[in-house]
Amino acid sequence: MNKIINILKPTGMTSHDVVSCVRRTLNMKKVGHTGTLDPDAAGVLPICLGRATKVSELILNKDKSYICELTLGIETDTYDSSGTILYRNDDLNIEESKIREAFKSQEGEINQMPPVYSALKVNGQKMCDLARKGKADSIDIKPRKVNIKKIEILNISNNKITFYVKCSKGTYVRSICHDIGEYLNCGGHMSFLLRNSSGKFNLDNAITLEELEDLKNNGHLEDHLYDVDYVLDNLDAVDLKPSAQKYYTNGGVIDSRRFNIKESKNSDAENYLVRVYCENIFIGVGKILKDNNTMTLKSDKLFI
Numbered sequence: 001m002n003k004i005i006n007i008l009k010p011t012g013m014t015s016h017d018v019v020s021c022v023r024r025t026l027n028m029k030k031v032g033h034t035g036t037l038d039p040d041a042a043g044v045l046p047i048c049l050g051r052a053t054k055v056s057e058l059i060l061n062k063d064k065s066y067i068c069e070l071t072l073g074i075e076t077d078t079y080d081s082s083g084t085i086l087y088r089n090d091d092l093n094i095e096e097s098k099i100r101e102a103f104k105s106q107e108g109e110i111n112q113m114p115p116v117y118s119a120l121k122v123n124g125q126k127m128c129d130l131a132r133k134g135k136a137d138s139i140d141i142k143p144r145k146v147n148i149k150k151i152e153i154l155n156i157s158n159n160k161i162t163f164y165v166k167c168s169k170g171t172y173v174r175s176i177c178h179d180i181g182e183y184l185n186c187g188g189h190m191s192f193l194l195r196n197s198s199g200k201f202n203l204d205n206a207i208t209l210e211e212l213e214d215l216k217n218n219g220h221l222e223d224h225l226y227d228v229d230y231v232l233d234n235l236d237a238v239d240l241k242p243s244a245q246k247y248y249t250n251g252g253v254i255d256s257r258r259f260n261i262k263e264s265k266n267s268d269a270e271n272y273l274v275r276v277y278c279e280n281i282f283i284g285v286g287k288i289l290k291d292n293n294t295m296t297l298k299s300d301k302l303f304i
Helices: 015-026 050-060 096-104 127-132 172-181 211-219 230-233 243-250
Strands: 004-007 032-034 041-049 064-072 072-076 085-088 108-112 144-157 162-165 186-196 236-240 261-263 269-276 283-289 295-300
Touching: 004 211, 004 230, 015 032, 015 041, 015 211, 032 050, 041 050, 050 230, 050 283, 064 172, 064 295, 085 186, 096 144, 096 172, 108 172, 162 172, 162 186, 172 186, 230 283, 236 243, 236 283, 243 269, 243 283, 243 295, 261 269
Parallel strands: 041 186, 072 186, 236 269
Antiparallel strands: 004 041, 032 041, 064 162, 064 186, 072 085, 108 144, 144 162, 236 261, 269 283, 283 295
16 A cells, blocks of 8 residues: 555644554554644644655645644743743733734745754754753754745734744744744744645545544545655656666666656756656656756656
8 A cells, every 4th residue: 555645633642643543553564744743733644655655755845834823922942832931921012013014024935943842953863852851052053944935814812813824844833933922022832733734635635543443444445545646746747658667667767768748847957856657657756867958767766
């Protein structure tokens, strides 16, 4: 079974907990998630099964969207409600225009400082592990460039602000909340997070872990499994000639006379990944290599 399934992660579980549960339910060893969702967060968590784990990194690179609640006036060390309170301000009097200005400051390409309580590694060690050992002050945290493609306030109720955000890979919504609190000089933390979507997967096509077990027992699981190429539609499609398939799957480099580009979105790029088909059957991800006037195709990930 080399497929992808969209799980609705509940709060209180780590992403690894979800993977372990799917592994047990489906009796499979090779299972992996496509981007960590914090234990206190819920929502879309695509899970790769079997050889589909080979493309987990490609799914991880997709944009994600969230519904989040920011609580102003309380700052925590983890930037969310699970952490220790560092600062509290119960006397808030912030104009709505100032709040909207703070949100505007988070839009577009920004340099974001990740939370010290995160799975990012410094010298081979997770920052969160170092922080729990009391070494937070010794960690050299570097800002990362992220793209906040859309951020929209949905509701303001006293010190709680609900908002929608669509962002690039690597964005910490906790940091958005923390940074808005700093901008307003009152502190703030993330008090709720729901991941709406991850690439093509959304809440509408997500299933719970309980539903997964029922579907498996009732023989209807297939209806909720997605082919690997379903999530790779941003890549060009290449049609490999049948006579070249064996040579290609054995690691050979194929010249342009033995394949046709069916869908071209990245034709100006020098080297780029493509979906590879042979007689309309998806066989893997390949790489187009350009050198002067020549174009060749080499296998990157095989699924046959």
